[in-house]
Amino acid sequence: MLAGAHVVTPTGTVKGGQVAVEGRHLTGASPANAQVIDVSGHWLVPGFVDLHNHGGGGASFSGTADDVQKAIRTHRRHGTTTLVASTVTDDMDVLVRQAGLLSELTEQGDLAGIHFEGPFISPCRKGAHSEALLRDPDPADVRKLLDAARGAARMVTLATELPGGLDSVRLLVEHGVIAAVGHTDATYEQTVQAIEAGATVATHLFNAMPPLGHRTPGPIAALLQDERITVELINDGTHLHPASLALAFRHAGAHRVAFITDAMDAAGIGDGRYLLGPLAVEVSDGVARLVEGGSIAGSTLTQDRAFKRAVTVDRLPVEDAVTALSATPARVLGLYDTVGSLDPGKDADLVLLDENFDVKGVMRKGDWVVRPQLG
Numbered sequence: 001m002l003a004g005a006h007v008v009t010p011t012g013t014v015k016g017g018q019v020a021v022e023g024r025h026l027t028g029a030s031p032a033n034a035q036v037i038d039v040s041g042h043w044l045v046p047g048f049v050d051l052h053n054h055g056g057g058g059a060s061f062s063g064t065a066d067d068v069q070k071a072i073r074t075h076r077r078h079g080t081t082t083l084v085a086s087t088v089t090d091d092m093d094v095l096v097r098q099a100g101l102l103s104e105l106t107e108q109g110d111l112a113g114i115h116f117e118g119p120f121i122s123p124c125r126k127g128a129h130s131e132a133l134l135r136d137p138d139p140a141d142v143r144k145l146l147d148a149a150r151g152a153a154r155m156v157t158l159a160t161e162l163p164g165g166l167d168s169v170r171l172l173v174e175h176g177v178i179a180a181v182g183h184t185d186a187t188y189e190q191t192v193q194a195i196e197a198g199a200t201v202a203t204h205l206f207n208a209m210p211p212l213g214h215r216t217p218g219p220i221a222a223l224l225q226d227e228r229i230t231v232e233l234i235n236d237g238t239h240l241h242p243a244s245l246a247l248a249f250r251h252a253g254a255h256r257v258a259f260i261t262d263a264m265d266a267a268g269i270g271d272g273r274y275l276l277g278p279l280a281v282e283v284s285d286g287v288a289r290l291v292e293g294g295s296i297a298g299s300t301l302t303q304d305r306a307f308k309r310a311v312t313v314d315r316l317p318v319e320d321a322v323t324a325l326s327a328t329p330a331r332v333l334g335l336y337d338t339v340g341s342l343d344p345g346k347d348a349d350l351v352l353l354d355e356n357f358d359v360k361g362v363m364r365k366g367d368w369v370v371r372p373q374l375g
C-alpha cells in the first residue's frame with residue numbers, strides 16, 4: 001500500500017490518499033497484513049499511455065526485437081506503461097516484416113499494438129518520411145499491413161484526401177483499427193468527409209498539415225471542432241508554440257487530447273546522429289532534424305517531461321494533464337477498462353512523482369520498473 005500521496009483519480013485529487021496493490025492489480029480493500037510505503041509529499045498518477053512513439057534509448061521500433069525491447073524499457077522508466085509502437089514510411093515489404101515482429105511483442109503484452117505512420121501520406125506534408133516511398137492509401141495495401149499485423153494494428157495515419165483515402169478509412173473502421181488523419185494536405189471540407197467516414201484521431205494536430213487560415217480553415221478547424229476526434233499533441237516546446245497548445249487544449253478539453261511523444265531513438269539519450277526509418281537525423285539541443293532538408297524528425301520527448309511541462313510551463317491543472325497522458329489515450333485504444341486511471345481492479349500501472357514532478361517510481365502490472373528510494 002502506497003500511503004500519504006496526492007492521488008490523482010478520475011474525480012479529482014485526494015490529498016493524503018492511498019493506493020493498494022495486490023498482485024498485478026489495484027485493489028480497493030487494503031489487506032490487513034499489507035506492507036505500507038510512506039510516499040507523503042509525492043504525487044501518484046496512473047501510468048502514462050503513448051499512442052504515437054517511434055523509439056528511444058538509442059533504439060527504434062523499426063529495428064530488431066532487442067531494439068524494440070530497449071526502446072520499451074527506456075520509455076517505461078519515464079512512466080509510459082502502455083505503449084503503441086509507431087513505424088515510419090518504408091517499403092511495403094519492410095513494413096510487413098516489421099509488423100510481424102511487432103505483433104509478436106504485442107501478443108506477449110510488451111506493446112499495446114502497432115501504429116502505422118505512412119506510407120499513405122501526402123508528399124506535400126511528408127515531414128520526416130521518405131518521399132520516394134510514399135503511396136496512395138489503396139485499401140488493398142492498407143489491408144496488407146493489417147493482415148501482417150495479425151490483429152495488433154491499432155492505428156493507421158493517412159492523408160485521407162488522396163485516392164482511396166475514404167475507402168481506407170472505412171476499411172480501418174470495419175476492422176476496429178483507428179483511422180488517424182495526419183501528414184495531410186486536406187481542406188476543411190475533405191477533413192469533414194474523413195470524419196464522417198469514421199476517422200477518430202488527429203495525428204499530431206498542427207504538425208504536418210495546412211495551418212489554420214481565416215478563409216481556409218483546413219484540417220485543424222475540422223478536427224478541433226468535432227467531438228468525435230481526439231487530437232494528439234506533442235508537448236515538447238519545439239513542435240508547438242505554447243499558445244497553439246493552449247488553444248487546442250482549451251477548445252478540445254482534456255477528454256479529447258492525447259499527449260504523445262512521437263519520440264525517436266534519441267529519447268532518453270541525447271544529442272547525436274540517428275536514423276528515423278531509412279533517413280539520417282541529427283539531434284542537437286534535444287531537437288531532432290533530418291540531416292537533409294532540416295525537417296523536424298520526431299521528438300526526443302518522454303511522457304514524464306510532457307507531464308512536467310504541462311503542469312509547470314503550460315500551467316494546466318494536474319488532473320487535466322493526467323487525463324491527457326493516461327485516461328484519454330487509454331479510451332482511444334479501448335483499454336480504459338484495464339488502464340488509464342487508478343481505479344481498483346485495473347492494472348497496477350502507476351507513476352510516483354516528487355513535488356517538482358520528477359519521476360521517483362514507476363510500477364507496471366504490480367512490478368516496480370523504477371523502485372522509489374524514499375527517505
Ligand SMILES: [Zn+2]
Nearest residue numbers: 052086117262
Ligand atoms: Zn510519428
